Amino acid sequence: DAKTTQPNSMESNEEEPVHLPCNHSTISGTDYIHWYRQLPSQGPEYVIHGLTSNVNNRMASLAIAEDRKSSTLILHRATLRDAAVYYCILRGQTGANNLFFGTGTRLTVIP
Amino acid sequence: NAGVTQTPKFRILKIGQSMTLQCTQDMNHNYMYWYRQDPGMGLKLIYYSVGAGITDKGEVPNGYNVSRSTTEDFPLRLELAAPSQTSVYFCASKTNRDTEAFFGQGTRLTVV
Numbered sequence: 001d002a003k004t005t006q007p008n009s010m011e012s013n014e015e016e017p018v019h020l021p022c023n024h025s026t027i028s029g030t031d032y033i034h035w036y037r038q039l040p041s042q043g044p045e046y047v048i049h050g051l052t053s054n055v056n057n058r059m060a061s062l063a064i065a066e067d068r069k070s071s072t073l074i075l076h077r078a079t080l081r082d083a084a085v086y087y088c089i090l091r092g093q094t095g096a097n098n099l100f101f102g103t104g105t106r107l108t109v110i111p
Numbered sequence: 112n113a114g115v116t117q118t119p120k121f122r123i124l125k126i127g128q129s130m131t132l133q134c135t136q137d138m139n140h141n142y143m144y145w146y147r148q149d150p151g152m153g154l155k156l157i158y159y160s161v162g163a164g165i166t167d168k169g170e171v172p173n174g175y176n177v178s179r180s181t182t183e184d185f186p187l188r189l190e191l192a193a194p195s196q197t198s199v200y201f202c203a204s205k206t207n208r209d210t211e212a213f214f215g216q217g218t219r220l221t222v223v
Contacts, residue, residue, distance in 0.1 A: 041217075042216060042217070043216055045214065099156075101153035
């Protein structure tokens with residue numbers, strides 16, 4: 001399975017935009033890019049996913065590079081509730097399409 | 112609609128004891144998963160199931176067993192607990208391969 005690389009930690013001021021990067025240079029043409037986040041003492045929750053085009057939903061935006069070797073999760077206005085570990089995951093098209101989690105990026109939001 | 116429910120939330124086991132972690136979902140999802148998360152680490156897949164009667168191993172299956180007799184339930188069995196199994200266990204489900212996964216709140220297990 002293709003791997004992803006994320007910074008271990010990032011900080012953001014409250015109400016400012018946050019750009020969380022993810023590198024996935026060995027991504028295959030059929031791998032979807034998924035983002036999940038894990039709030040303290042909770043299970044992961046889905047944030048967004050995409051294949052080639054940029055995607056927007058009520059939680060965030062996902063910007064995918066043209067060559068698909070990297071992507072960026074964008075939180076438009078960080079709140080204290082957004083403090084979490086964010087996981088960038090490649091989901092393949094075979095088997096049960098399992099989600100393989102790395103260590104993610106721990107986002108700290110400063111009031 | 113409760114989503115994915117895990118029981119118990121916390122448990123302390125002695126070395127060599129056995130227990131079953133329960134997971135049930137009320138969303139009629141075909142796919143179900145068990146993950147473990149060690150401190151400061153990401154989640155690792157233990158076992159998964161694509162439907163009732165079908166299970167398969169994930170990345171770290173040793174020391175665990177699962178069954179899937181119904182669509183709703185996917186219990187995880189530890190037969191001989193070891194300290195290395197101290198972890199937080201998460202169950203997840205999704206409807207098919209192109210959808211988001213829903214996770215339970217986790218079971219924190221300590222083996223002493």
